[in-house]
Amino acid sequence: MTAHSPDPIVCRPACADDVADVVRAARSKGQALEVAGNGTRRGLGNPVAAAVRLELGGLGHVHFYEPDDLVIRVDAGVPLAEVERMLAGRGQYLPFEPPCHAALYGGAPARATIGGAIATGLSGPRRFQVGAARDFVLGVDGVNGQGEAFSAGGRTMKNVTGYDLSKLLCGSFGTMAVLTSLTLKVLPAPETERTMLFPSAGLAQDIAALAAILSRPLAVTGAAVVPEGEGMTMAVRLEGSAPGVAEHAGRLDGAGLPAGRVLAAAESRAFWSRVRELDVLGAGTDDLLWRIHVPATGAAGLAAALRRVGLVSSLMLDWGGALMFCAMPAAVSGGLDGAVPHLRALAANAGGRAILLRAPDPIRAAHGAFPAQAPGVRALAARTRRVFDPAGILNPGRTDFLEAAC
Amino acid sequence: MRMPDPDQGIIARRGELAARLRAIVGAQWVLDDEAERRPYRCDGITAYQATPLLVVLPASTAEIQAVLAVCREQGVKIVPRGSGTSLSGGALPLEDGVLLVTSRLCAIVAMDVENRVARVQCGVPNIRISEAARPLGLCYMPDPSSQMISTIGGNVAENSGGVHCLKYGMTSNHVVGLEAVLMSGEVIRLGGGFQGAADGELDLIGLLTGSEGLLAVVTEITVRLVPLPEAARVMSMGFASVEDACRCVGAIIGAGIIPAGLEFMDRKVLNAVASLLREEHDPRTAALLLCELDGTAAEIDALIERVRGLAEQAGAIDIRASRTEEERERIWRSRKLAFSAIGKMCKDYYCTDGTIPRNRLPDILDRMAELSRTYGLDYANCFHAGDGNLHPIIMYDAARPGDLDKAEAFGADVLRACVDMGGVLSGEHGVGVEKRDLMTHQFAPADLRQQQVLKCAFDPEELLNPGKVFPSPCRCAEFGRMHVRGGEMRFPDIPRF
Numbered sequence: 031m032t033a034h035s036p037d038p039i040v041c042r043p044a045c046a047d048d049v050a051d052v053v054r055a056a057r058s059k060g061q062a063l064e065v066a067g068n069g070t071r072r073g074l075g076n077p078v079a080a081a082v083r084l085e086l087g088g089l090g091h092v093h094f095y096e097p098d099d100l101v102i103r104v105d106a107g108v109p110l111a112e113v114e115r116m117l118a119g120r121g122q123y124l125p126f127e128p129p130c131h132a133a134l135y136g137g138a139p140a141r142a143t144i145g146g147a148i149a150t151g152l153s154g155p156r157r158f159q160v161g162a163a164r165d166f167v168l169g170v171d172g173v174n175g176q177g178e179a180f181s182a183g184g185r186t187m188k189n190v191t192g193y194d195l196s197k198l199l200c201g202s203f204g205t206m207a208v209l210t211s212l213t214l215k216v217l218p219a220p221e222t223e224r225t226m227l228f229p230s231a232g233l234a235q236d237i238a239a240l241a242a243i244l245s246r247p248l249a250v251t252g253a254a255v256v257p258e259g260e261g262m263t264m265a266v267r268l269e270g271s272a273p274g275v276a277e278h279a280g281r282l283d284g285a286g287l288p289a290g291r292v293l294a295a296a297e298s299r300a301f302w303s304r305v306r307e308l309d310v311l312g313a314g315t316d317d318l319l320w321r322i323h324v325p326a327t328g329a330a331g332l333a334a335a336l337r338r339v340g341l342v343s344s345l346m347l348d349w350g351g352a353l354m355f356c357a358m359p360a361a362v363s364g365g366l367d368g369a370v371p372h373l374r375a376l377a378a379n380a381g382g383r384a385i386l387l388r389a390p391d392p393i394r395a396a397h398g399a400f401p402a403q404a405p406g407v408r409a410l411a412a413r414t415r416r417v418f419d420p421a422g423i424l425n426p427g428r429t430d431f432l433e434a435a436c
Numbered sequence: 437m438r439m440p441d442p443d444q445g446i447i448a449r450r451g452e453l454a455a456r457l458r459a460i461v462g463a464q465w466v467l468d469d470e471a472e473r474r475p476y477r478c479d480g481i482t483a484y485q486a487t488p489l490l491v492v493l494p495a496s497t498a499e500i501q502a503v504l505a506v507c508r509e510q511g512v513k514i515v516p517r518g519s520g521t522s523l524s525g526g527a528l529p530l531e532d533g534v535l536l537v538t539s540r541l542c543a544i545v546a547m548d549v550e551n552r553v554a555r556v557q558c559g560v561p562n563i564r565i566s567e568a569a570r571p572l573g574l575c576y577m578p579d580p581s582s583q584m585i586s587t588i589g590g591n592v593a594e595n596s597g598g599v600h601c602l603k604y605g606m607t608s609n610h611v612v613g614l615e616a617v618l619m620s621g622e623v624i625r626l627g628g629g630f631q632g633a634a635d636g637e638l639d640l641i642g643l644l645t646g647s648e649g650l651l652a653v654v655t656e657i658t659v660r661l662v663p664l665p666e667a668a669r670v671m672s673m674g675f676a677s678v679e680d681a682c683r684c685v686g687a688i689i690g691a692g693i694i695p696a697g698l699e700f701m702d703r704k705v706l707n708a709v710a711s712l713l714r715e716e717h718d719p720r721t722a723a724l725l726l727c728e729l730d731g732t733a734a735e736i737d738a739l740i741e742r743v744r745g746l747a748e749q750a751g752a753i754d755i756r757a758s759r760t761e762e763e764r765e766r767i768w769r770s771r772k773l774a775f776s777a778i779g780k781m782c783k784d785y786y787c788t789d790g791t792i793p794r795n796r797l798p799d800i801l802d803r804m805a806e807l808s809r810t811y812g813l814d815y816a817n818c819f820h821a822g823d824g825n826l827h828p829i830i831m832y833d834a835a836r837p838g839d840l841d842k843a844e845a846f847g848a849d850v851l852r853a854c855v856d857m858g859g860v861l862s863g864e865h866g867v868g869v870e871k872r873d874l875m876t877h878q879f880a881p882a883d884l885r886q887q888q889v890l891k892c893a894f895d896p897e898e899l900l901n902p903g904k905v906f907p908s909p910c911r912c913a914e915f916g917r918m919h920v921r922g923g924e925m926r927f928p929d930i931p932r933f
């Protein structure tokens with residue numbers, strides 16, 4: 031689905047100094063670079079036309095992990111799964127629950143890198159309560175589009191010394207700098223978790239029920255509505271100490287909801303992994319996938335509109351309704367060239383922004399993986415990118431929002 | 437600390453500029469009289485002072501746009517100011533610059549319960565957001581000690597923290613939308629009215645938060661509200677040595693407990709506070725930790741027992757836990773009064789903001805004691821121990837010649853030591869002018885340049901809050917020229933790969 035042609039030359043340096051050499055060489059030749067980790071999620075963002083692919087997967091050093099200080103520094107090429115394994119060994123975790131998504135693009139999940147997770151800035155179900163990827167990046171090392179290596183941020187929990195480049199680079203899709211190492215804040219993993227499943231009462235009612243739950247001091251770290259069989263299920267995850275979770279669960283029972291089904295820790299973990307990786311969507315391998323950021327108050331209306339016009343074959347909500355994923359059949363009636371902008375317009379009407387998480391290259395190339403931004407913001411983003419990468423050689427076109435107005 | 441020499445040509449045009457700005461904001465909202473301008477001479481650092489060229493108090497985003505456009509056209513610098521509580525000199529005026537005060541933009545635009553966000557104008561004092569959210573059962577978490585006065589715009593500009601940021605994060609973790617005016621007069625709107633509104637876009641919100649008024653004037657902010665914690669209790673734990681207290685901090689975090697707050701006060705602070713509160717501590721107490729735990733009653737009880745065990749292991753000689761809200765407030769009062777209590781003990785004090793990896797706490801405290809002897813100045817310690825954010829309070833007497841210089845040098849040495857121990861110059865107060873000249877100690881030239889070039893994307897003429905944060909200007913014009921000539925100039929030999 032994400033064929034790139036012709037195949038680029040792959041350049042896989044083994045240390046940060048070599049990365050800088052590669053970028054400098056490309057810069058001096060005016061040659062574009064596709065920047066990737068192990069290339070498991072190249073279908074995310076717009077297709078990049080570059081003769082050389084710079085892969086960071088060869089940078090595999092763990093600089094330090096200090097559990098007592100809640101901090102880890104790793105090279106960008108260390109697999110995400112390896113980072114998570116290391117943390118789990120000390121009872122810690124990445125709170126933002128990064129989705130891997132490699133399987134969506136036919137990539138091997140075990141090879142997805144931490145650098146890719148930070149460069150794409152994706153955050154999973156827990157994000158709406160504990161923060162996004164950007165909230166856990168304490169520092170980065172990188173190489174800008176001039177081939178100059180630099181460090182930003184630090185390793186302390188608090189740091190307001192100078193501009194927060196770590197946040198700026200998180201989610202910049204390799205368009206400003208090649209990230210070579212990352213310093214991340216980690217936290218103790220909750221002792222246990224439990225999920226309560228309730229039959230959906232209709233999306234509008236579900237979202238209202240979740241809003242009521244989320245306005246109370248409960249240790250809710252997951253609030254989704256997902257397809258199940260012919261219908262939908264509302265899922266609420268509680269995390270914390272065993273007595274805390276039990277107490278909060280008791281309060282949920284008394285929240286006026288119908289009796290729920292309970293998933294104990296292991297089942298709950300498996301369930302949210304399926305939510306995070308969108309398995310619950312039941313999308314076909316050729317379906318387009320959308321990630322839509324929308325106010326929870328607009329989500330039910332948007333879902334109804336999408337279903338009415340037959341643009342999606344299935345959809346789910348996360349973050350209490352502020353995040354919608356949907357599947358659009360490749361053979362959608364009227365054709366993709368009409369359906370893609372149509373869905374975007376409906377999302378915009380609901381106050382949301384629709385990102386094409388997966389679609390054939392020509393569709394993303396034609397319509398952009400990301401929705402258009404206001405011209406002023408778009409121009410500002412382009413100027414921001416240009417001061418890091420004046421010649422525009424790093425992942426050119428990956429994020430159309432950065433490509434305009436240069 | 438030196439600021440660039442003021443431009444006398446601009447100062448000569450004060451009257452003309454005042455007239456232009458009065459046409460925008462109304463006559464009474466431009467202060468040009470010396471007596472009216474004087475109160476704005478400094479922010480929270482009174483040691484640095486300058487009378488602004490003019491003080492302008494606009495009432496809307498549109499007025500700010502127009503003010504910035506006129507200043508840009510006239511080549512006049514702007515210093516944004518909220519309530520002027522900055523502890524790094526970020527709002528220090530310029531004699532040849534307009535001080536743009538945001539206090540009239542003080543409306544709470546919307547409280548949105550369903551999406552759990554508040555949209556407010558930049559001049560709203562921090563506390564008013566939580567006050568407005570409280571009847572809804574919600575609150576705005578970041579709580580700098582200055583929250584009664586400091587504005588949310590200032591909080592965003594400094595990325596302020598507070599006692600609760602150990603568990604709940606700094607200002608930047610709570611901002612979901614921003615409206616800002618660029619020096620060009622252009623208004624930009626980022627993110628929106630719900631969490632995740634800016635996900636998938638270049639994180640310009642993250643960049644503007646903590647940019648200390650150098651990149652844009654932030655006019656409207658949408659923040660995330662969270663449910664008021666159900667209950668909270670605070671523990672007060674006395675230790676016979678500073679080392680024991682530090683060990684306890686490490687033990688609590690190492691055990692996987694993230695308290696809502698974890699604060700450190702040394703004996704000098706306790707004495708100063710005791711004289712105000714008439715509250716006695718065990719005479720053997722060398723350091724006190726305050727540890728707040730929140731959640732449900734049962735969770736808190738369990739955590740208190742765990743923390744008590746860890747504190748005992750670390751050698752605590754006195755452990756108390758609040759049982760009522762009144763007790764909780766009374767225990768916290770000593771922390772909240774700490775700075776004013778010290779202020780009563782000495783003529784002047786200077787408080788800085790370095791941050792270190794938590795496990796280096798004992799080392800930095802040793803170093804401070806050593807520096808205190810070298811400089812012959814007394815100091816006290818009261819800080820956010822949980823996140824390694826130090827606030828050494830250096831006592832001096834401004835009337836004694838050389839004392840201020842010594843205090844500054846002492847503070848600078850502490851900050852350098854923080855950096856040398858793997859830490860940073862500032863945890864929450866910002867760089868401003870105070871730490872500006874130390875930036876080269878933390879950042880290599882390439883690292884600093886990588887930050888500074890952003891100025892070229894936002895304010896290439898460098899009119900917004902110049903002379904702050906960076907020891908030298910960015911010189912965007914030169915940066916542009918360098919890039920026009922391109923990589924060949926810089927890298928004559930192309931490495932082979």
Ligand SMILES: Cc1cc2nc3c(=O)[nH]c(=O)nc-3n(C[C@H](O)[C@H](O)[C@H](O)COP(=O)(O)OP(=O)(O)OC[C@H]3O[C@@H](n4cnc5c(N)ncnc54)[C@H](O)[C@@H]3O)c2cc1C
Pocket residue numbers: 479480515516517518519520521522523525526527538558579580581582585586587588589590591592593594595596597598599648649650652653654655775864865901
């Ligand atoms: C007693 C006391 C206790 C304090 N406690 C804490 C604490 O616990 N934690 C903490 O982090 N800080 C603390 N501070 C520091 C200070 O209160 C914060 O930095 C605060 O955020 C400053 O807000 P302000 O409105 O006073 O901003 P100002 O001091 O007026 O300005 C601060 C900076 O922000 C810029 N600025 C202000 N408004 C805008 C705007 N709208 N757009 C762009 N730039 C703007 C200014 O140019 C300046 O650089 C304390 C200060 C005092 C005096």
